[in-house]
Amino acid sequence: MKKKGAFARLGTYMLRHKLIYAVLLLVTVLSIMLDLTMAWFLARITDAAVRLDVEAFKGLAWFGVLFLIVAGLNTFLNEFLKTNISAKIRNELRQDMMSHTLALPQSYFDRNHSGDLLSRFTNDNQSVGEACGRVMMDLMRNPLLAVASFAYLLYINWVLALICLSIGPLLFLTGKVFGNAMRVNSVRVQESMSRTTSFLNDILGSSMVFKAFSIERRLQKQYIDYSESIASGERKKAGIEGATGAISSLLGNLTFLLALVIAGWFVANGRLEVGAMIAFIQLMNYLVGPFSVLPGLVASMQQSLGAAERIFEVMDAPAEVEVLPEVQAVPPEFGVLQLTNLAFGYPDSEKRSLNQISLELTRGQQMAVVGPSGGGKSTLFKLLLGFYTPDAGEVSINGSPITGMRLEQLRSYFAYVPQESGLYTGSIRDNIESGKPGAADEEIMEALRQANAYEFVMELPEGIHTDIGEHGSRLSGGQRQRLSIARAMLKNAPILLLDEATAALDNESEKMVQQAIRKLMKDKTTLVIAHRLSTIQNADIILVMENGEIVERGSHEELLTARGRYSELYNTQLEQESAEEQGTSGNTESRGSGGTESVNQKASVAGAV
Numbered sequence: 001m002k003k004k005g006a007f008a009r010l011g012t013y014m015l016r017h018k019l020i021y022a023v024l025l026l027v028t029v030l031s032i033m034l035d036l037t038m039a040w041f042l043a044r045i046t047d048a049a050v051r052l053d054v055e056a057f058k059g060l061a062w063f064g065v066l067f068l069i070v071a072g073l074n075t076f077l078n079e080f081l082k083t084n085i086s087a088k089i090r091n092e093l094r095q096d097m098m099s100h101t102l103a104l105p106q107s108y109f110d111r112n113h114s115g116d117l118l119s120r121f122t123n124d125n126q127s128v129g130e131a132c133g134r135v136m137m138d139l140m141r142n143p144l145l146a147v148a149s150f151a152y153l154l155y156i157n158w159v160l161a162l163i164c165l166s167i168g169p170l171l172f173l174t175g176k177v178f179g180n181a182m183r184v185n186s187v188r189v190q191e192s193m194s195r196t197t198s199f200l201n202d203i204l205g206s207s208m209v210f211k212a213f214s215i216e217r218r219l220q221k222q223y224i225d226y227s228e229s230i231a232s233g234e235r236k237k238a239g240i241e242g243a244t245g246a247i248s249s250l251l252g253n254l255t256f257l258l259a260l261v262i263a264g265w266f267v268a269n270g271r272l273e274v275g276a277m278i279a280f281i282q283l284m285n286y287l288v289g290p291f292s293v294l295p296g297l298v299a300s301m302q303q304s305l306g307a308a309e310r311i312f313e314v315m316d317a318p319a320e321v322e323v324l325p326e327v328q329a330v331p332p333e334f335g336v337l338q339l340t341n342l343a344f345g346y347p348d349s350e351k352r353s354l355n356q357i358s359l360e361l362t363r364g365q366q367m368a369v370v371g372p373s374g375g376g377k378s379t380l381f382k383l384l385l386g387f388y389t390p391d392a393g394e395v396s397i398n399g400s401p402i403t404g405m406r407l408e409q410l411r412s413y414f415a416y417v418p419q420e421s422g423l424y425t426g427s428i429r430d431n432i433e434s435g436k437p438g439a440a441d442e443e444i445m446e447a448l449r450q451a452n453a454y455e456f457v458m459e460l461p462e463g464i465h466t467d468i469g470e471h472g473s474r475l476s477g478g479q480r481q482r483l484s485i486a487r488a489m490l491k492n493a494p495i496l497l498l499d500e501a502t503a504a505l506d507n508e509s510e511k512m513v514q515q516a517i518r519k520l521m522k523d524k525t526t527l528v529i530a531h532r533l534s535t536i537q538n539a540d541i542i543l544v545m546e547n548g549e550i551v552e553r554g555s556h557e558e559l560l561t562a563r564g565r566y567s568e569l570y571n572t573q574l575e576q577e578s579a580e581e582q583g584t585s586g587n588t589e590s591r592g593s594g595g596t597e598s599v600n601q602k603a604s605v606a607g608a609v
């Protein structure tokens with residue numbers, strides 16, 4: 001998108017506030033008139049003093065008081081409206097950006113770093129807000145002030161006026177040269193800031209990892225590099241601003257001195273009154289001032305337009321839905337889910353992550369997907385949830401291809417329990433309620449009971465209103481998972497997609513989670529990704545996925561008898577678990593409930609599917 005495009009689009013936001021801009025324009029014109037009045041006032045007061053006209057002072061004093069009141073009110077209105085309009089436009093941009101971001105497909109989030117997005121929501125938004133308020137109005141005010149002052153100077157003495165004006169082109173040229181350098185540099189600073197925000201976003205969100213690996217020094221060094229890169233851009237900015245300011249003021253002072261000498265000479269020769277010379281000095285500042293601040297303002301505007309482009313880039317990214325979806329109040333009827341010859345490769349990836357996938361899941365059936373890492377299990381879920389569209393083949397529910405369904409309609413068939421609990425900052429209530437927006441407290445409590453989470457939640461200081469911290473960091477892994485299950489319970493969708501919700505839990509916690517899952521799965525059709533094969537022995541069908549293909553399918557017994565890939569995986573895992581069991585059995589007491597459970601123990605809590 002060209003700069004003009006960004007400006008025109010910002011214009012649509014500004015046009016929504018025509019009235020404020022109209023008042024701001026009036027205030028600006030009034031402030032220019034007040035500036036000129038000040039020059040006139042100085043001339044009058046000087047002339048009265050030179051002529052020893054005491055009578056004139058009384059009137060001038062009253063005029064001065066009135067002037068101060070009007071100028072004060074005008075300054076207040078000017079500052080208030082500029083800040084106000086910035087805040088309004090920033091707010092609207094933020095909201096529009098958020099609603100579009102929420103509508104973006106998963107592939108967008110795969111490609112773009114969340115820290116970069118964050119930077120667009122914050123730094124860029126701030127910069128654009130400035131442009132629509134202060135920068136914009138100053139860009140209008142300064143040329144108007146220069147023209148008005150020049151007209152007044154012409155009226156006082158045209159020779160002096162032309163001398164003053166001669167500085168204009170020089171200052172303009174300075175501004176153009178330095179303005180370009182400023183724009184190039186500010187793009188660099190913005191990019192550095194965005195990289196730094198991404199880095200901070202990553203490391204601050206995983207404080208336990210960097211502490212556990214003792215990589216604080218390395219992170220500190222990396223951060224110093226990022227921070228230095230911002231600082232170096234900012235130093236360069238200071239250099240450019242300093243040079244622009246120095247050249248502008250040198251040119252301004254030179255012209256000023258020249259004009260002053262000539263004005264003094266005119267006064268000495270009786271061709272100019274002393275008051276007119278004082279007015280001239282004041283007007284000279286008004287004429288030269290804008291030329292020296294304009295380059296900086298133009299550079300700021302360019303920088304903000306760059307920021308606006310980055311915001312509009314997000315808003316222009318193709319969305320997966322036009323209107324943000326609403327949760328369907330009543331869960332749909334479900335009969336059968338069919339996948340026929342499904343094939344899929346991620347955008348930007350040459351390799352196919354799924355190939356020739358065909359399966360049928362009927363109401364009430366419990367299906368498990370197992371297989372080595374990278375086999376395509378999670379990708380299968382992503383396609384079912386409509387995060388990506390298959391390259392070939394078809395997914396249909398109750399005989400209707402999902403391509404003909406709205407996304408919210410498709411997603412209403414599934415309750416998803418992700419591997420990571422997927423909780424967000426806010427209260428327990430906020431998190432659970434996302435399963436059924438608008439749910440009553442009783443429904444939330446019931447879901448918590450069903451998910452074996454009621455008791456621990458009630459023990460928390462503020463119950464369901466307790467803030468759980470970033471991604472639920474104030475809770476244990478098992479507690480997080482039980483909340484994730486409670487959320488799925490509240491959704492009450494016909495198909496449960498469970499992504500190995502029992503991974504990495506201790507014995508006690510796993511029991512609680514498994515119980516919760518069993519209740520969740522009651523009367524539900526289930527598709528579960530399982531890494532621990534001991535937990536899926538009761539599944540109706542087990543699919544073994546490898547390299548994106550289903551290489552085996554059948555019940556636990558059938559697959560063991562077949563002595564194929566499943567039986568290989570099962571026996572390897574059995575051996576590993578009993579080796580771990582033997583290695584740790586001597587320490588059971590010191591471990592408490594955090595130890596690795598035996599295969600038999602696991603089998604006793606198995607039956608999730």
Ligand SMILES: Nc1ncnc2c1ncn2[C@@H]1O[C@H](COP(=O)(O)OP(=O)(O)OP(=O)(O)O)[C@@H](O)[C@H]1O
Nearest residue numbers: 110346349353371372373374375376377378379380
């Ligand atoms: N967003 C992505 N972009 C590109 N390739 C991806 C993306 N996500 C996964 N892949 C690739 O797709 C393949 C299947 O990955 P998938 O996450 O489905 O495996 P998985 O069976 O769920 O693995 P695991 O058991 O480790 O979770 C892998 O080769 C992986 O590298």
